[in-house]
Amino acid sequence: MKDKITNILMAGVGGQGIIMASNMLSEALLAAGRDVKKSEVHGMAQRGGSVTSHVRFGRKVFSPLIRKGEVDILYSLELLETLRYTDYLKKETVIILNDYRLNPPSVSLGAKTYPEGIPELVRANFPRTTLIDGVGIAREVGNPKTVSTVILGHLSLYIDMPENTWADIMSDRLPSKILDVNLKAFHAGREIKQVA
Amino acid sequence: MSVTHRKQLLSGNEAIARGAYEAGVLFASAYPGTPSTEILENLISYDGIYCEWSPNEKVALEVGVGACYAGARTLVAMKHVGVNVAADPLFTLSYTGIRGGMVLVTADDPELHSSQNEQDNRNYAKFAKVPMLDPADSQEAKDYVALALDISEQFDTPVLLRSTTRVSHSQSSVSLSEPDRTTHAGKVSIVKDPPKLVMLPANARKRHVVVEERMKRLREFADTFRENVMEINDTDIGIITAGISYQYAKEIFPNASYLKLGMVYPLPEKLIREFSGKVKRLLVIEELDPFIEEQVRAMGLETSGKENVPILGELNPDIVASSLSGYVFKESVPMEKPELPPRPPNMCPGCPHRGIFYALSKSKVFVAGDIGCYTLAFLPPLQAIDTCLCMGASIGHAVGIDKVMGKEGQGKVAAVIGDSTFFHSGITPLIDAAYNKSSATICILDNRTTAMTGAQQNPGTGKTLMGEDTHRVDIPALAKSIGINRVRKVDPYDIQKTREIVTEELDVDEISVIISESPCVLLKGARRKEWEVLSVDHDKCTGCKACIMLGCPAIGWDPEGINGKGKKGRSVIDEMLCIGCTMCQQLCKFDAIVKVP
Ligand code: SF4
Ligand code: SF4
Numbered sequence: 001m002k003d004k005i006t007n008i009l010m011a012g013v014g015g016q017g018i019i020m021a022s023n024m025l026s027e028a029l030l031a032a033g034r035d036v037k038k039s040e041v042h043g044m045a046q047r048g049g050s051v052t053s054h055v056r057f058g059r060k061v062f063s064p065l066i067r068k069g070e071v072d073i074l075y076s077l078e079l080l081e082t083l084r085y086t087d088y089l090k091k092e093t094v095i096i097l098n099d100y101r102l103n104p105p106s107v108s109l110g111a112k113t114y115p116e117g118i119p120e121l122v123r124a125n126f127p128r129t130t131l132i133d134g135v136g137i138a139r140e141v142g143n144p145k146t147v148s149t150v151i152l153g154h155l156s157l158y159i160d161m162p163e164n165t166w167a168d169i170m171s172d173r174l175p176s177k178i179l180d181v182n183l184k185a186f187h188a189g190r191e192i193k194q195v196a
Numbered sequence: 197m198s199v200t201h202r203k204q205l206l207s208g209n210e211a212i213a214r215g216a217y218e219a220g221v222l223f224a225s226a227y228p229g230t231p232s233t234e235i236l237e238n239l240i241s242y243d244g245i246y247c248e249w250s251p252n253e254k255v256a257l258e259v260g261v262g263a264c265y266a267g268a269r270t271l272v273a274m275k276h277v278g279v280n281v282a283a284d285p286l287f288t289l290s291y292t293g294i295r296g297g298m299v300l301v302t303a304d305d306p307e308l309h310s311s312q313n314e315q316d317n318r319n320y321a322k323f324a325k326v327p328m329l330d331p332a333d334s335q336e337a338k339d340y341v342a343l344a345l346d347i348s349e350q351f352d353t354p355v356l357l358r359s360t361t362r363v364s365h366s367q368s369s370v371s372l373s374e375p376d377r378t379t380h381a382g383k384v385s386i387v388k389d390p391p392k393l394v395m396l397p398a399n400a401r402k403r404h405v406v407v408e409e410r411m412k413r414l415r416e417f418a419d420t421f422r423e424n425v426m427e428i429n430d431t432d433i434g435i436i437t438a439g440i441s442y443q444y445a446k447e448i449f450p451n452a453s454y455l456k457l458g459m460v461y462p463l464p465e466k467l468i469r470e471f472s473g474k475v476k477r478l479l480v481i482e483e484l485d486p487f488i489e490e491q492v493r494a495m496g497l498e499t500s501g502k503e504n505v506p507i508l509g510e511l512n513p514d515i516v517a518s519s520l521s522g523y524v525f526k527e528s529v530p531m532e533k534p535e536l537p538p539r540p541p542n543m544c545p546g547c548p549h550r551g552i553f554y555a556l557s558k559s560k561v562f563v564a565g566d567i568g569c570y571t572l573a574f575l576p577p578l579q580a581i582d583t584c585l586c587m588g589a590s591i592g593h594a595v596g597i598d599k600v601m602g603k604e605g606q607g608k609v610a611a612v613i614g615d616s617t618f619f620h621s622g623i624t625p626l627i628d629a630a631y632n633k634s635s636a637t638i639c640i641l642d643n644r645t646t647a648m649t650g651a652q653q654n655p656g657t658g659k660t661l662m663g664e665d666t667h668r669v670d671i672p673a674l675a676k677s678i679g680i681n682r683v684r685k686v687d688p689y690d691i692q693k694t695r696e697i698v699t700e701e702l703d704v705d706e707i708s709v710i711i712s713e714s715p716c717v718l719l720k721g722a723r724r725k726e727w728e729v730l731s732v733d734h735d736k737c738t739g740c741k742a743c744i745m746l747g748c749p750a751i752g753w754d755p756e757g758i759n760g761k762g763k764k765g766r767s768v769i770d771e772m773l774c775i776g777c778t779m780c781q782q783l784c785k786f787d788a789i790v791k792v793p
Contacts, residue, residue, distance in 0.1 A: 013539065030205045030369055037333075038205070039366040041309065048749050049541035063447040064333075064366040064440075067513045069526030083536055087528045104539035108752030109577060109744060110765070115534035125531045144772075 005058035007066040011085055012077030013102050014049050017148030022053035028169045029057045032161050039064035075155050078102050079118040095126050096154050098134035128195045137188050146185035153189020206370045208363040211334035213238035215341030216271045218373050220380035221245055223263035225256040228649040229275030230310040231364040232303035244377055249652055249661045252620040253278035257285045264298040267383040269345055273301040276317045290324045291403040292393050293352035297345030303359045306483045307510035316484035321356050321461035325407050327414050328356040328461040330439040334368045351410055362440045419466040423458025426471055434475025441481045444516040463491050472497050483511050543572050545750035546777035548643055548714035551688030553580040555698040561610045564593035568614035568648045570641055577747045588621025594636035595629045607702040610637040616646035616654040629707050630679040637701045638709045643716040675709045682708035691782045727776035728791050732767045736788035739765040743780035750774040
């Protein structure tokens with residue numbers, strides 16, 4: 001296949017930092033000379049709804065949206081959200097899964113149940129799955145809000161680009177107050193072992 | 197924004213702002229509305245451009261027209277339904293034409309990501325007889341602003357630049373150009389020109405002739421417009437497309453021949469005929485209405501289109517693929533999935549709106565609703581919104597219902613409207629309510645911002661988009677001057693008091709206004725000093741679920757946990773999300789909600 005495009009789907013809940021992480025990712029790809037398109041879907045209020053971001057890169061990208069069955073890497077910040085997008089995945093998709101559960105309103109109200117055993121279900125269908133305790137690692141590096149950066153750090157292992165390109169983009173885009181802790185979070189994500 | 201890298205990753209909206217800056221725009225106005233809001237939010241970061249949030253889209257266009265009549269290059273931006281509000285000045289602006297270039301950005305929302313309908317605003321171009329450009333990515337979004345302004349000045353017409361959510365909110369790379377901030381700046385002046393600008397019948401009749409002549413010239417121009425491009429490849433199928441649909445089509449049918457239209461109105465008839473002569477069959481791929489397709493058919497050409505491409509919602513590569521029979525899909529991995537609870541957006545933890553909606557839901561009244569974050573109060577458990585039609589409609593609904601119900605309706609009808617929505621188009625219906633002696637109860641939810649679109653300034657906030665301090669509308673004084681005697685303020689966090697006042701005002705047989713006053717909790721300084729994160733004392737919680745009825749995302753139900761009565765099921769508060777607003781605490785009769793020990 002000529003001009004192979006790489007498709008990355010990012011999923012989570014509003015407020016978790018998906019938009020920031022997908023911005024870093026696409027900025028880094030552009031800086032590395034790739035053609036990039038990025039597109040988000042998020043609902044109406046400020047927070048709490050399902051959010052996805054599609055990032056596509058290669059020599060020349062047309063559609064900003066990924067086709068079903070064509071995701072190369074899934075970055076997911078919440079367990080339940082992962083299951084919403086399985087139509088987009090293929091057997092070989094690399095799944096980076098933050099081991100974190102956030103109840104949607106219907107579950108909080110006791111009207112619906114939150115499915116159990118999501119990591120096992122995902123792994124059974126998609127062998128290249130890595131489960132990460134993102135919140136735990138983020139706490140360890142000093143700020144639980146850097147979860148999205150921890151997971152991004154791990155994702156970076158699957159993209160052919162030197163670590164300092166990422167660091168440069170973060171230094172350029174993040175406010176200095178939170179830069180250091182994000183660099184640490186990113187690095188901690190990179191330390192986690194990659195799947196084959 | 198610096199010009200350090202010549203190529204930048206920009207969203208369509210950022211690119212439109214950049215395009216306006218590069219093309220010498222001096223004046224920009226808008227009312228915030230998804231997906232158009234970021235255009236002006238980005239434009240203010242450039243020097244030398246006056247930018248304002250107007251109270252609504254009609255006003256935004258009218259002030260913009262003033263600037264353009266005075267010779268300034270002008271950009272006005274709004275979401276698709278905003279153009280309905282601005283349609284009145286737009287249609288006659290088409291007659292007067294312009295002095296400085298005028299581009300009106302309409303950001304459509306196929307799929308209704310954040311809108312009440314998915315109207316196709318390309319129809320406005322035809323209806324108002326003005327040209328329309330339709331960019332397909334951020335680069336074009338930027339470039340088309342300059343092109344639109346040139347066309348505007350060349351043909352003495354406003355030009356519509358149409359974006360969609362997918363173009364406005366996707367990012368792609370853009371090459372920046374040197375801005376030209378001087379060529380057009382020198383043209384600002386006051387020039388009287390009544391035959392052109394005073395649209396009395398005698399003048400307007402003559403201007404209509406000008407409009408029709410202009411349309412004729414624009415049709416010819418379209419045939420040579422450099423953004424209407426033929427790409428001849430495999431000639432078995434020729435695809436006519438524009439905007440984002442082009443990208444999906446190229447993804448799926450890389451080898452087909454294309455006529456990509458940068459201008460979707462008027463259409464280049466000669467070019468379309470030429471293209472049709474080069475290919476075996478035509479297919480129009482476009483989102484929403486068969487706008488191009490119908491015109492192609494009217495030219496007497498045979499084409500397929502909406503019989504394959506859906507008229508509903510947004511397109512995507514998969515839909516475009518399925519629109520041509522015989523296309524083979526990738527199989528997705530077969531797997532058994534459990535039922536997935538949906539995750540709709542919700543009002544934030546501690547949102548002040550919950551207090552007033554809790555009171556209204558307890559009163560069991562019919563609540564005419566409006567457009568803002570608070571529309572989400574229609575969701576369970578509050579379920580306290582019964583209508584949502586368009587900006588500012590709630591007060592009118594309440595008056596109408598109250599009138600036909602007569603005595604029966606007494607005490608049963610309320611309206612809710614946010615502060616920004618009230619300034620947008622709630623004031624005239626409030627005048628109607630007072631003038632025509634309605635007895636409805638009007639709740640104005642004043643959270644001192646335009647929260648829904650991400651906290652923009654408005655006439656109630658005391659700040660302009662340019663960051664200056666300014667006058668603030670005094671809502672109680674305004675209501676009084678309209679003739680409303682009963683105007684009361686409530687603190688929505690005081691649940692008991694709020695319920696009492698709502699009950700009292702519903703009971704009186706005259707129009708009354710309740711102002712629920714407390715800032716959106718996302719605003720700086722909105723959280724009160726005494727608020728501390730709360731938690732549930734499980735020994736005291738009886739599992740009665742009273743607190744759950746607020747629908748705060750921070751408080752939830754744990755069906756497995758054992759409550760103070762030794763039974764299954766108790767409330768839990770997520771300490772990461774709770775901001776300590778105390779509303780749930782006030783609802784707990786067992787003092788089970790306490791400060792985190
Ligand atoms: S953004 Fe403000 S007004 Fe909107 S739901 Fe959140 S707290 Fe409420
Ligand atoms: S105090 Fe109660 S209602 Fe307020 S934010 Fe916390 S959990 Fe939600």
